[in-house]
Amino acid sequence: MTTLATPERATWRDYLSLTKPKVISLLLFTTLTAMVMAARGWPDPILLLAVAVGGYASAGAAGVFNMIIDRDIDLKMARTATRPTTSGKISLQSALVFGLALAVGSFTLLWTVANPLTAWLSLAGLLTYVVVYTLWLKRMTWHNIVIGGAAGCFPPLVGWAAVTGDLNLFAWYLFAIVFFWTPVHFWALALMIKDEYAQVGIPMLPVVHGEKLTVIQIGLYAILTVVLSLQPVLLREVSWLYLLVALVSGVLLLQGAWKLYKAPKVTRPVAVGLYKYSMLYLAIVFLAAALDRAVLS
Ligand code: HEM
Ligand SMILES: CC(C)=CCC/C(C)=C/CC/C(C)=C/COP(=O)(O)OP(=O)(O)O
Numbered sequence: 521m522t523t524l525a526t527p528e529r530a531t532w533r534d535y536l537s538l539t540k541p542k543v544i545s546l547l548l549f550t551t552l553t554a555m556v557m558a559a560r561g562w563p564d565p566i567l568l569l570a571v572a573v574g575g576y577a578s579a580g581a582a583g584v585f586n587m588i589i590d591r592d593i594d595l596k597m598a599r600t601a602t603r604p605t606t607s608g609k610i611s612l613q614s615a616l617v618f619g620l621a622l623a624v625g626s627f628t629l630l631w632t633v634a635n636p637l638t639a640w641l642s643l644a645g646l647l648t649y650v651v652v653y654t655l656w657l658k659r660m661t662w663h664n665i666v667i668g669g670a671a672g673c674f675p676p677l678v679g680w681a682a683v684t685g686d687l688n689l690f691a692w693y694l695f696a697i698v699f700f701w702t703p704v705h706f707w708a709l710a711l712m713i714k715d716e717y718a719q720v721g722i723p724m725l726p727v728v729h730g731e732k733l734t735v736i737q738i739g740l741y742a743i744l745t746v747v748l749s750l751q752p753v754l755l756r757e758v759s760w761l762y763l764l765v766a767l768v769s770g771v772l773l774l775q776g777a778w779k780l781y782k783a784p785k786v787t788r789p790v791a792v793g794l795y796k797y798s799m800l801y802l803a804i805v806f807l808a809a810a811l812d813r814a815v816l817s
Pocket of ligand 1: 542544546668669671673698709802
């Protein structure tokens with residue numbers, strides 16, 4: 521007698537993995553620290569909680585839609601091959617319902633507890649990631665990261681708008697810091713997995729123009745990131761504490777990029793080092809700005 525294999529049931533962990541929780545942890549960190557910067561101290565705890573939940577749900581929905589759209593290429597890359605959308609553990613329909621529920625829930629929560637601007641900014645981040653990056657540019661041009669990377673710059677605007685109901689020049693500087701940081705973060709990683717991208721035909725910079733040009737671009741974007749990160753000091757939005765931290769962590773970022781440039785050949789430890797440090801760098805800069813504005817002003 522033959523027994524029919526029953527498909528493995530998806531658990532809550534599978535659904536959680538669709539939201540890319542590790543990536544969201546840093547996105548959300550930029551949102552919550554931007555709230556502290558805007559409030560110059562602790563924001564209202566109910567607002568903080570609503571923005572944390574709404575921000576997670578919005579970025580999570582973006583991750584779900586990305587995994588639905590990209591399941592053909594995700595299946596062929598070792599890093600992404602076991603995602604529930606590629607293994608079939610979560611059906612397309614279930615993923616779609618989950619993503620839509622997160623997106624609608626997030627928009628409603630942010631609109632009602634924060635304000636309409638916050639809800640719209642969050643939706644703009646989601647749409648930039650899904651439509652501009654995933655659907656439009658990712659498979660078309662190596663500029664995908666620079667232009668599509670704007671998606672990841674919305675979280676600090678979301679946090680700022682939730683507290684103030686508005687945006688100012690300083691909030692846009694936070695956007696710009698993440699904007700110029702993203703290519704450093706992503707291309708350092710792309711250097712290590714360029715063969716996988718080449719295999720599935722994704723035109724990431726190291727695949728299209730090689731390692732040397734990628735390393736030069738990483739250096740230029742690292743310089744722009746550090747220069748931009750110092751501008752809020754000139755605007756007197758932050759003071760000596762932030763200046764000190766941004767300078768030291770910025771020098772370390774530049775050092776990482778320089779090490780990559782000087783190496784005769786890109787080696788995994790150097791690229792991994794910069795990739796990992798890039799994430800610490802962003803967290804440190806945002807934390808320093810939040811502390812500076814909360815404690816020193
Ligand atoms: C277009 C923009 C971006 C692209 C294409 C990108 C791409 C990636 C990729 C492919 C990974 C590897 C994930 C894995 O190992 O499965 C990664 C990791 C990560 N990214 Fe990004 N990223 C972008 C922007 C951002 C932004 C704006 C943030 C946060 C502010 C961020 C935070 C992270 C974190 C925290 C990780 C580590 C996740 C882990 O350890 O598994 N990324 N990114
Ligand atoms: C405010 C708001 C909702 C903002 C959303 C911002 C957002 C979700 C940014 C995500 C960045 C990211 C993980 C890109 C990787 O995509 P990939 O397709 O290149 O990576 P993969 O190969 O791991 O799927």
